[in-house]
Amino acid sequence: MAQLLMMNLSSVSSSFLVPNTITTNRVSKVSIRSSNTSIRKCVATSSTEKTGYKTGVSRNANMAKLQAGYLFPEIARRRAAHMLKYPDAEVIRLGIGDTTEPIPEVITSAMAMKSHALSTLEGYSGYGAEQGDKQVRAALASSFYADLGIEESDIFVSDGAKCDISRLQLLFGSNVTIAVQDPSYPYVMLKLEKPLATEGVKHISSFDLMSSSKRGCWFGHDSMLTGQAYVDSSVIMGQTGQFQNDVEKYGNIEYMRCSPENDFFPDLSKVSRTDVIYFCSPNNPTGSAATREQLTRLVQFAKKNGSIIVYDSAYAMYMSDDNPRSIFEIPGAREVAIETSSFSKYAGFTGVRLGWTVVPKELLFSDGFPVAKDFNRIVCTCFNGASNIAQAGGLACLSPEGLKAMRKVIRFYQENTQIIVDTFKSLGFNVYGGTNAPYVWVHFPGRSSWDVFSEILEKTHVVTTPGSGFGPGGEGFIRVSAFGHRADVLEASKRFKQLYK
């Protein structure tokens, strides 16, 4: 692996007023608070030793089909370059979907108690049920699926929704066809219009970034290797064709365009039948949530085609309108849908790791075999159960006090979202999302997402996410995440107002 970083932090001069180097008629100079403490020195990782020896094992051809997961590494690289250019700038990160608020104490104290109990003879427990603790499953059923016909035995507790999505791929095997929303939760491919030859920062691979973050480097943890949940896992399983550079899509995947023109819900009359339909609502990145009527159409579409919907509801608790929180609110959904969800964004469990997947017993394969029985087999084969400490936390989350505490944290992020929405609206932008998800999807018609990303970073020192990183359908948009400290969100909004006034 090539040498990755050549950082000479001391040689870079600071700048208080950021020079206006990008031409746009909406842009003004932004004055920015400076801080000398916002950069940590980055120690370049040593490159991996190159050896001439090769094993006799051929590479999995499906792995070779994968496109580089450029989005987050590229954002991190541009941010690193920016920090070199403006070492005194106070960079604000509203690009990532990682939580920033502390976990409520009612939840951490339950985890601490469980942890201490593990040091006692009476309190010790080893392997638990692969499907999860019975009490946690029961609490999930009553908290999120009461009156929806979902029982404790339909719920599999896990180490997170992303891991469950991969286990679902194993369940389906390599012979299924899939459909995904475009844009969708981190999309695999980003075509760089202008490969960035940034001074002082050479090409950095995801692997390099991970090594750097493990060494405590400035890059830090930024979900750099995250994503590609639906698409990449199906590529790895061999369900797709090769990547087609001209259209920036994999062969054999049905991409369902979701844009303001169709109210972020695909025109199902133009969607070909697939075996599996991945559907995320409230959506990451667009922040939109499907209505009851739209979901009814989706369920009917799946039923007509004999498809299975994998419904990702990881942001359902962020919804503020009365659209469905679960696909199982739609009549007939138990015969066509699986739902996956997570404590990550509800309770700040992105690091703790706890999620769940619902596979109703009514869901059957074409030969009549229950999908849940096969999923159970997959779970028992590939997973030894979620951490008992995390599950103690999950149970606390679902207690009356825990639910109250989670709602309070969510309300905090909702207020952040509102600040961001109001800011962009006041500047005359068309703004989507925000009402039902902690993501704001801002339209910059006719402009490249990466140009807008660069403009915002250059002029305001705020990191956002370019919409095209989530798929071709995201071109012309940027995603602004509401996960951040209040002072940062307010400061970012002030800078946005100065830039686009």
Ligand SMILES: Cc1ncc(COP(=O)(O)O)c(C=O)c1O
């Ligand atoms: C839509 C969606 N689903 C799933 C996940 C991952 O959840 P988990 O942390 O439980 O793996 C994310 C994380 O950002 C997400 O945005």
